[in-house]
Amino acid sequence: MDSLRYNPGKLLLRALTAGLASAGSVALYIDPEWADIGLWTMVLGDGIGHDVLAPATAAFFALLAWRSAALAFGRCMALEIRDGTLIATTFWRSTSVPVHALVDVRLEEKRTRWRTITRLILRIAKEADIRTIRIPLGMTDLARFRYPKLVADLEMLAGCGSQSATAAPSEGAATDFDADAAIARYMARKASEPAQPAPDLAAAASAPARPAFGRKRLFR
Numbered sequence: 001m002d003s004l005r006y007n008p009g010k011l012l013l014r015a016l017t018a019g020l021a022s023a024g025s026v027a028l029y030i031d032p033e034w035a036d037i038g039l040w041t042m043v044l045g046d047g048i049g050h051d052v053l054a055p056a057t058a059a060f061f062a063l064l065a066w067r068s069a070a071l072a073f074g075r076c077m078a079l080e081i082r083d084g085t086l087i088a089t090t091f092w093r094s095t096s097v098p099v100h101a102l103v104d105v106r107l108e109e110k111r112t113r114w115r116t117i118t119r120l121i122l123r124i125a126k127e128a129d130i131r132t133i134r135i136p137l138g139m140t141d142l143a144r145f146r147y148p149k150l151v152a153d154l155e156m157l158a159g160c161g162s163q164s165a166t167a168a169p170s171e172g173a174a175t176d177f178d179a180d181a182a183i184a185r186y187m188a189r190k191a192s193e194p195a196q197p198a199p200d201l202a203a204a205a206s207a208p209a210r211p212a213f214g215r216k217r218l219f220r
Contacts, residue, residue: 006071006072006077006078007141011069011139015065015066016065018065025055029054032046067092068091078135081099085099086102086122095124097126100159101126102125102158104122104123105151107148108120118137118147119134120147
């Protein structure tokens with residue numbers, strides 16, 4: 001399976017947009033008279049909106065701009081598999097897990113007024129818990145018609161079968177996933193793996209000692 005990469009141009013566009021939003025919030029905090037521009041700016045120009053929301057908004061968008069730029073100028077890697085380890089990078093953090101811990105793969109579509117947002121949903125089993133990782137595919141270089149193939153490749157590598165939906169809406173994706181069944185499949189795969197051979201302590205103890213090198217020191 002080929003690695004999945006974020007699109008640097010889209011990341012830089014998000015960084016620029018977030019930077020402008022942060023600068024606008026700082027401007028409203030410094031000069032509240034700018035709040036007459038619109039309804040949203042009026043919220044940030046007076047009272048608790050000026051004292052709390054404006055600084056918090058500026059800090060959030062500044063963090064968003066920094067993270068977007070860091071991903072754009074970095075490796076831009078969203079998903080890769082190396083030496084049996086799945087490395088998934090979301091917008092805020094990276095997660096490394098064994099491939100066999102992947103118990104469910106699906107696509108989640110969220111329809112908004114102007115567009116449809118598609119996310120790759122990865123569910124990872126960690127002992128008796130399920131962790132969900134969401135990767136926004138619209139921010140990657142992968143073409144939309146290749147989304148189902150990506151899901152099929154991940155299912156084949158993880159051995160989790162074809163029980164996941166390939167284009168399920170966000171409401172259905174959250175309801176038709178059976179966490180107990182996924183954990184049971186993960187524990188069954190983990191139990192079927194060959195156990196590591198234990199070291200033979202008796203043979204190690206009976207082995208002759210290695211000769212020491214160097215000068216012998218004589219005591220009288």
